[in-house]
Amino acid sequence: MQDVTLQVFEAIALINHTLDTAFPFILVEGEVASFKVNQGKFIFFDIKDKSGSLGCFMMAFSLKFPLEDGMKVRVLAQPKITNWGKFSLTVREVTPVGEGSLKKSFELLKTKLEKEGLFDEARKRPLPPLPNRIGVVSSSQAAGYTDFIKILENRWGNLEIVLTDVTVQGADAPTQVSKGIEYLNELAKPVDVIAVIRGGGSADDLSTFNHEDVVRAVALSRTPTIVGVGHEIDVSLSDLASDVRAATPSNAAELIVPDKNHVLAGVRRIITQTEKSLDELLTGTLNSQIELNESIYGSLDTFFTIKGETLRSMQRTLNQLNPLAVLRRGYSIVKSGRKIIITTSDVIIGDEISIQVSDGTLGARISHVNN
Numbered sequence: 001m002q003d004v005t006l007q008v009f010e011a012i013a014l015i016n017h018t019l020d021t022a023f024p025f026i027l028v029e030g031e032v033a034s035f036k037v038n039q040g041k042f043i044f045f046d047i048k049d050k051s052g053s054l055g056c057f058m059m060a061f062s063l064k065f066p067l068e069d070g071m072k073v074r075v076l077a078q079p080k081i082t083n084w085g086k087f088s089l090t091v092r093e094v095t096p097v098g099e100g101s102l103k104k105s106f107e108l109l110k111t112k113l114e115k116e117g118l119f120d121e122a123r124k125r126p127l128p129p130l131p132n133r134i135g136v137v138s139s140s141q142a143a144g145y146t147d148f149i150k151i152l153e154n155r156w157g158n159l160e161i162v163l164t165d166v167t168v169q170g171a172d173a174p175t176q177v178s179k180g181i182e183y184l185n186e187l188a189k190p191v192d193v194i195a196v197i198r199g200g201g202s203a204d205d206l207s208t209f210n211h212e213d214v215v216r217a218v219a220l221s222r223t224p225t226i227v228g229v230g231h232e233i234d235v236s237l238s239d240l241a242s243d244v245r246a247a248t249p250s251n252a253a254e255l256i257v258p259d260k261n262h263v264l265a266g267v268r269r270i271i272t273q274t275e276k277s278l279d280e281l282l283t284g285t286l287n288s289q290i291e292l293n294e295s296i297y298g299s300l301d302t303f304f305t306i307k308g309e310t311l312r313s314m315q316r317t318l319n320q321l322n323p324l325a326v327l328r329r330g331y332s333i334v335k336s337g338r339k340i341i342i343t344t345s346d347v348i349i350g351d352e353i354s355i356q357v358s359d360g361t362l363g364a365r366i367s368h369v370n371n
Helices: 008-022 099-116 143-155 173-185 205-210 212-219 237-241 249-256 260-321 323-328
Strands: 026-038 042-048 053-059 072-081 087-096 133-138 160-165 193-198 225-229 244-246 333-336 352-357 360-365
Touching: 008 072, 026 053, 072 099, 087 099, 099 205, 099 212, 099 237, 133 143, 133 173, 143 160, 143 193, 143 249, 160 173, 173 193, 173 205, 173 212, 193 205, 193 249, 205 212, 205 225, 205 237, 212 237, 225 237, 225 249, 244 249, 260 323
Parallel strands: 053 087, 133 160, 133 193, 193 225, 225 244
Antiparallel strands: 026 042, 026 072, 042 053, 072 087, 333 352, 352 360
16 A cells, blocks of 8 residues: 655545544533633633543534533534644533533523523513413423323313424424424414423433523513423423423413313303392392382372362461351442442442342342441
């Protein structure tokens, strides 16, 4: 075999081509050391264990979990030889591993997003009272999704479910979940609410929902969101960013739709109360009418009694003033023609006069006058 002399850049390119062919990507697990950020966009750190250390490089926008020295991580990287002859891993993705590292990453990202206001209560929206079209981001194979659908059907039924079927754990899960939320927000026929659900699991299993991309997708959703991930005691950053946090997928279904039996019972109570109120109103109105009628009748009776007494008093007065009554007492009315004679000067001797008594009239002539 004839030796081939290569230029330095050709040797580097050959080595990198060999590495790309043999190991396009490798997963390496170890502890972070010498972490630093240059110019706000280039990240350098070492990943090491007891026996060795590898230099790592990545772009800042690819880092979705805050890192610190001492954290245990798993990196998806491409092995490379730099132009300066240094072996390095070009990192595409970093995932914290181990309870301690996951918790540390959780706290660091939580602090960062809190400062941005993603968890503020003031920005949270209520869920629609009775949604008809529900968007779901979950794995169709997960038990949590099955429970979620079952409870929705039992509580209300006849709902339109738009499922974005995604992987909920593993390296691809954060991208799939965040893209699923974005997809549901861009539908021509929008959904009323978006539910992000996943059943229980270890802290590592649930790490997808502490991924920055997923948390931001939940927080920036135009449609109200509810997140039900893990068991009741599990709280993810996506829970904190959502409009409503559910303890479990089953609890998410309970919060999204009411129980139709409770609603029907409530309607029946309203109908019963309305009927009772109407009955009381009608009874009260009838009693008021009866009281009003009695009051009117009483007032009329009093009115006519008073007027009757007044009429009888006037009648007595008229009777007393009636000339016939005076005549019956022995008086008479003396007339000369049509003129009533009041004094002696009203007649002369020889005048014919009429005398009206109580039961008739007498004729007479004046024979003499005495003053």
